Amino acid sequence: MANAEATRRISGRGVQRLPPWAAGSLGVLLVGLGFSALVALLFWRTQAAMIGEIHAGLQRTARIAVQSIDVGGHGDFTSPAQHLSPEYQQAIAPLRAVLAADPEVAFAWTVVEREGVLHFVLDGSTPRPGDTTVAPDWVQIMEVFEDPPADLFSALREGRSVVSQPYTDEWGSFISAFEPLKNGEGRTVAALGIDLRLTQYEARLAPVQRAALLALGVGWVVAFVVGLTVWASRRNDRTARELARQLRTVNALLAVSRALSTGVRLDELLPVIVAQTTEVMGVERSGLLLHEPATGALRYSVAQGLDARSVPAFAPGEGIAQRALREGQLQNVPDCKKDTAFSSRPDEGTALQTRNLLALPIRRGDGQAVGVLEVVNKLGDEGFDRDDEVLLEALGGLVLMAFDRARLTEVYVEKQKLDEALKLAASIQMSMVPQAFPKPGTTPVEVHAQLLPAKEVGGDFYDFFWLDAHRLALVMADVSGKAMPAALFMAKAKTLVKAAALLIDGPDEILRRANDELAADNDAGMFVTVFLGILDTRDGRLRYSNAGHNPPLRASTGTLSALDGADGVALGVMEGLDYRSAELALEHGDVLFLFTDGVNEAMDPRGQPWGQAAMEAAFASTEGTMAARNEAMVAAIRKHAGGAEQSDDIAVLMVRWL
Numbered sequence: 001m002a003n004a005e006a007t008r009r010i011s012g013r014g015v016q017r018l019p020p021w022a023a024g025s026l027g028v029l030l031v032g033l034g035f036s037a038l039v040a041l042l043f044w045r046t047q048a049a050m051i052g053e054i055h056a057g058l059q060r061t062a063r064i065a066v067q068s069i070d071v072g073g074h075g076d077f078t079s080p081a082q083h084l085s086p087e088y089q090q091a092i093a094p095l096r097a098v099l100a101a102d103p104e105v106a107f108a109w110t111v112v113e114r115e116g117v118l119h120f121v122l123d124g125s126t127p128r129p130g131d132t133t134v135a136p137d138w139v140q141i142m143e144v145f146e147d148p149p150a151d152l153f154s155a156l157r158e159g160r161s162v163v164s165q166p167y168t169d170e171w172g173s174f175i176s177a178f179e180p181l182k183n184g185e186g187r188t189v190a191a192l193g194i195d196l197r198l199t200q201y202e203a204r205l206a207p208v209q210r211a212a213l214l215a216l217g218v219g220w221v222v223a224f225v226v227g228l229t230v231w232a233s234r235r236n237d238r239t240a241r242e243l244a245r246q247l248r249t250v251n252a253l254l255a256v257s258r259a260l261s262t263g264v265r266l267d268e269l270l271p272v273i274v275a276q277t278t279e280v281m282g283v284e285r286s287g288l289l290l291h292e293p294a295t296g297a298l299r300y301s302v303a304q305g306l307d308a309r310s311v312p313a314f315a316p317g318e319g320i321a322q323r324a325l326r327e328g329q330l331q332n333v334p335d336c337k338k339d340t341a342f343s344s345r346p347d348e349g350t351a352l353q354t355r356n357l358l359a360l361p362i363r364r365g366d367g368q369a370v371g372v373l374e375v376v377n378k379l380g381d382e383g384f385d386r387d388d389e390v391l392l393e394a395l396g397g398l399v400l401m402a403f404d405r406a407r408l409t410e411v412y413v414e415k416q417k418l419d420e421a422l423k424l425a426a427s428i429q430m431s432m433v434p435q436a437f438p439k440p441g442t443t444p445v446e447v448h449a450q451l452l453p454a455k456e457v458g459g460d461f462y463d464f465f466w467l468d469a470h471r472l473a474l475v476m477a478d479v480s481g482k483a484m485p486a487a488l489f490m491a492k493a494k495t496l497v498k499a500a501a502l503l504i505d506g507p508d509e510i511l512r513r514a515n516d517e518l519a520a521d522n523d524a525g526m527f528v529t530v531f532l533g534i535l536d537t538r539d540g541r542l543r544y545s546n547a548g549h550n551p552p553l554r555a556s557t558g559t560l561s562a563l564d565g566a567d568g569v570a571l572g573v574m575e576g577l578d579y580r581s582a583e584l585a586l587e588h589g590d591v592l593f594l595f596t597d598g599v600n601e602a603m604d605p606r607g608q609p610w611g612q613a614a615m616e617a618a619f620a621s622t623e624g625t626m627a628a629r630n631e632a633m634v635a636a637i638r639k640h641a642g643g644a645e646q647s648d649d650i651a652v653l654m655v656r657w658l
Helices: 002-011 036-068 080-084 086-091 093-101 150-158 198-215 240-262 266-281 319-327 386-407 411-432 483-503 507-520 612-621 626-641
Strands: 029-032 105-114 117-123 167-169 172-182 188-197 223-226 283-291 298-303 331-333 357-363 369-378 445-452 460-466 471-479 528-536 541-547 553-556 559-562 582-585 591-595 650-657
Touching: 036 093, 036 172, 036 188, 036 198, 080 086, 086 093, 093 105, 105 150, 105 172, 150 172, 150 188, 172 198, 188 198, 266 283, 266 298, 266 369, 266 386, 298 319, 298 369, 319 331, 319 357, 319 369, 357 386, 369 386, 445 460, 445 626, 460 483, 460 650, 471 483, 471 591, 471 650, 483 507, 483 528, 507 528, 507 541, 528 591, 553 612, 559 612, 591 626, 612 626, 626 650
Parallel strands: none
Antiparallel strands: 029 223, 105 117, 105 188, 167 172, 172 188, 283 298, 283 369, 331 357, 357 369, 445 650, 460 471, 471 528, 528 541, 541 582, 553 559, 553 591, 591 650
16 A cells, blocks of 8 residues: 555656657556466557557658658659759758668658549659669659559548558558648648558567567566656556556565565465455455365355355355356456346455455466456446456466466476576566667667676666657666566666656656655665666757766766766665756767676676776777677676676666767
8 A cells, every 4th residue: 555655646746648748658568477468468568559659750750851842843843854853853852861861761752643643753762863873663753653552542632641551562562651742722732651661660560579479488486567668759648547556566566476486385375466466456355266176166265354264165156256267257247236146155244245346267278277366346436447357367377376386396396497487587677678779870879788687687777768859868777686686676666767757857856756666665675776867969968866876987088087966865765865966068979888886896706896997997998889889898897707707787888979
């Protein structure tokens, strides 16, 4: 309940949606190790968000290009002989700029409609006079578009922006953005097309598909929150209630994960799962009924709000739980009194009366019945919705996970299973931090980063994400401790920092809000040091705040300096802390180096740390791209270690303002 109140605080009064200028949507991907239903849900939501961003990006490109086209002179081009004329070459210059700026854009062109037939006019891939190197895939002026997509007619005839469904024509398979060209009277006279090849489109979705396939193979262990991915230009539709539910879920899964990592006995695991089910689902009580193979009966094993031993077993055909097990489907009963299968025996002798319930059948992969997980009386006036059903299915996976774990009695088998899970956890943790970096020349900054955990999983993390079209957030953090507890706390901290950054302006206020949330329900006493910077790529202005982390280094015209002046206490220590911010102006070509203490405190075989001075000297000697300089730093760390086991997690991030 403390976490629920903390969640309400981060939601904030009046922050039901992100403001339009934020141009981003807040999505939280919950990944649970061991329950594939939750992974599948996250996969579909993530893929839908990525498709929406691809469409939005194509539309942005098309709208920018339309603003540069001379609509008044567009109708003057009516003959193929004009394609080498200076006027035509000038007219297609904006389209050539689009192709040069974004290598993934295949074609940029315009069409007009004459008596129901579409004719090409401008083509950005048209060769310049004397150019013999361009592939002959450009079109002639007024060449007929033989097989146009239907969405193109919508842009022409309805005068609206359209992103097409995948289609194929004689030049290949594409997804295109179509933008109307309107004259001074507001009448549509032509349409602009921006083509993205279908292979490029599928390549952007491939990482999500690979990550989902990787996670679907696991049936147990931990759950942690994976990345908030923000796509500029999408309005946020998530409400504070959804964010509160997700944060409650994180805490519940942390508790269950701790139980799974410390014990295998069912009488220890099942009460924890049922208690967390009540908290996460927001209900009056929860219970687990186990199946008795000999009689087919269902009997309460764990129940809240009543004495499980005092409730007689439910015979086959008796009660909603038996119906759920028999039909193999989740039962959502909004009014139990109207359901003829409902049995009121669990209410007898208690002050609670069952109004509505969810009953989830639990079976092993071979079809063997385990039991039924039941939640009763949704808090508030509303009944259970589809989100509740999905969440209960994920929690049911934890029950099945507990039974599977209890069956592993051999120490060797248990260790092998744990090793495999840690490998997968490491893979998923790596997927939580950005692995794709801006291509050189496509943005005003060059960014590269690496994360090297000391164990299979760790607590260090970096992040960078756009707050809007011009502001880039930079995060470097280090959680206290190592291995799985640090990784779980890292997932929560990363989510809260990014969520606050999307809702609040100012690095000091962002850290203050994230600290209050982390400290509110932190019985384990863990904390995380965080450096947060917000870089305005238009003028190089960097605002930053530091919660107990190593100050980053700045390399500028031969000088090296640390970013001091905004020091504060690590996040999670206690509530109510205030943080300071500082500001500096970067010069053209300046490089920022963000790192964790696994870099300057790297140990050699004698236990001697690398040291701040040696680290700064190594950084000053690096050169080239950000990727090359990061690789050089990692190589220098390993040279100092001399084969010694890595003593701490290592995270490095370099940014050059161009």
